[in-house]
Amino acid sequence: MPYVNIQVTREGVTAEQKARLIKGATDLLVDVLDKNPATTFVVIEEVDLENWGVGGLPVEEYRARQLEKQS
Amino acid sequence: MPYVNIQVTREGVTAEQKARLIKGATDLLVDVLDKNPATTFVVIEEVDLENWGVGGLPVEEYRARQLEKQS
Amino acid sequence: MPYVNIQVTREGVTAEQKARLIKGATDLLVDVLDKNPATTFVVIEEVDLENWGVGGLPVEEYRARQLEKQS
Amino acid sequence: MPYVNIQVTREGVTAEQKARLIKGATDLLVDVLDKNPATTFVVIEEVDLENWGVGGLPVEEYRARQLEKQS
Amino acid sequence: MPYVNIQVTREGVTAEQKARLIKGATDLLVDVLDKNPATTFVVIEEVDLENWGVGGLPVEEYRARQLEKQS
Amino acid sequence: MPYVNIQVTREGVTAEQKARLIKGATDLLVDVLDKNPATTFVVIEEVDLENWGVGGLPVEEYRARQLEKQS
Numbered sequence: 018m019p020y021v022n023i024q025v026t027r028e029g030v031t032a033e034q035k036a037r038l039i040k041g042a043t044d045l046l047v048d049v050l051d052k053n054p055a056t057t058f059v060v061i062e063e064v065d066l067e068n069w070g071v072g073g074l075p076v077e078e079y080r081a082r083q084l085e086k087q088s
Numbered sequence: 089m090p091y092v093n094i095q096v097t098r099e100g101v102t103a104e105q106k107a108r109l110i111k112g113a114t115d116l117l118v119d120v121l122d123k124n125p126a127t128t129f130v131v132i133e134e135v136d137l138e139n140w141g142v143g144g145l146p147v148e149e150y151r152a153r154q155l156e157k158q159s
Numbered sequence: 160m161p162y163v164n165i166q167v168t169r170e171g172v173t174a175e176q177k178a179r180l181i182k183g184a185t186d187l188l189v190d191v192l193d194k195n196p197a198t199t200f201v202v203i204e205e206v207d208l209e210n211w212g213v214g215g216l217p218v219e220e221y222r223a224r225q226l227e228k229q230s
Numbered sequence: 231m232p233y234v235n236i237q238v239t240r241e242g243v244t245a246e247q248k249a250r251l252i253k254g255a256t257d258l259l260v261d262v263l264d265k266n267p268a269t270t271f272v273v274i275e276e277v278d279l280e281n282w283g284v285g286g287l288p289v290e291e292y293r294a295r296q297l298e299k300q301s
Numbered sequence: 302m303p304y305v306n307i308q309v310t311r312e313g314v315t316a317e318q319k320a321r322l323i324k325g326a327t328d329l330l331v332d333v334l335d336k337n338p339a340t341t342f343v344v345i346e347e348v349d350l351e352n353w354g355v356g357g358l359p360v361e362e363y364r365a366r367q368l369e370k371q372s
Numbered sequence: 373m374p375y376v377n378i379q380v381t382r383e384g385v386t387a388e389q390k391a392r393l394i395k396g397a398t399d400l401l402v403d404v405l406d407k408n409p410a411t412t413f414v415v416i417e418e419v420d421l422e423n424w425g426v427g428g429l430p431v432e433e434y435r436a437r438q439l440e441k442q443s
Binding site for chain 4: 103106107109110111113114115125126127128129130131132133134
């Protein structure tokens with residue numbers, strides 16, 4: 018009875034992609050730990066871009082600076 | 089000072105039901121562990137149906153298949 | 160299929176108390192939202208005292224200062 | 231590679247304030263534990279008021295009663 | 302920069318199995334959402350059996366009753 | 373009444389460092405959002421090295437490979 022929580026930035030993840038994440042995460046727990054899919058939960062949390070920080074910056078600003086460095 | 093996090097699918101939980109969940113969870117921590125309600129947090133997270141997976145499927149599809157099996 | 164996460168300080172919660180927390184939290188979800196107990200998870204996380212802060216202090220220090228104030 | 235999750239009630243936290251929370255939390259992990267900002271995540275979760283309970287009540291009701299006590 | 306949290310009961314998951322969970326979860330985020338592995342975190346949390354409840358019971362008791370039903 | 377959860381790898385974080393993380397995180401919420409320290413929780417979760425993955429690898433293996441690349 019695993020609980021898998023997947024947090025990603027809210028950037029247009031489609032229903033089809035969510036279904037693939039759910040299937041993939043469940044299959045992983047079945048394959049590696051022989052868990053029962055019927056009692057394996059997968060919860061996807063989408064986080065607004067301004068609510069996610071990396072490198073001390075909101076993610077959009079961080080990405081912009083990374084691009085500047087590369088250009 | 090417990091922290092209780094309740095994750096449920098977003099299926100129209102009313103404000104009144106949320107208040108009952110908050111009261112019930114707090115009372116539980118008071119009754120069992122003699123905790124102070126004033127420093128007991130209860131946070132309810134509602135998750136979109138397509139973001140919750142069980143049995144390797146998004147929950148709506150899982151429920152539909154369960155119904156098919158039973159019919 | 161709710162997921163309930165209960166975080167408390169690690170202060171000798173007994174197996175019997177944990178069973179009561181599990182039963183109480185599950186019954187609450189059944190009573191208020193008519194959830195299925197068989198797909199309701201309750202996870203209790205015990206946190207070392209020095210890992211839990213309130214009032215800007217580790218909880219033991221916070222409690223000690225509260226007692227000082229009251230004496 | 232720390233992961234910091236900040237949960238607050240949804241009460242109009244501005245983008246600028248979120249940026250300050252992200253910077254402050256990251257700087258804290260750098261200062262105290264010498265962590266690498268580039269692999270330090272900060273995720274801010276805003277919770278609707280009716281979804282946050284304290285003192286056994288939804289937070290708005292709790293605050294109203296506190297005010298009544300003080301008046 | 303996804304954050305994946307996998308909670309399972311503490312039942313002897315080996316280092317090798319943990320490595321497979323980490324690789325599998327990361328590959329899943331790469332395949333489905335084209336995420337960068339270098340900024341994809343996977344955190345495995347092992348929960349003591351008496352701290353995990355399902356069906357209103359601690360998991361070991363729940364499993365024992367399920368076996369009884371089947372015998 | 374914020375709840376701050378800080379997850380770091382279990383690598384000998386001292387009680388003194390934990391106290392600094394607790395104070396720093398609390399002060400941050402006071403400074404930025406004018407929150408009440410007495411109802412601000414900070415919970416530090418230390419995760420075993422083999423339970424934390426980045427780049428598709430357990431963190432120790434990831435670090436070893438990074439060092440190889442740099443040498």
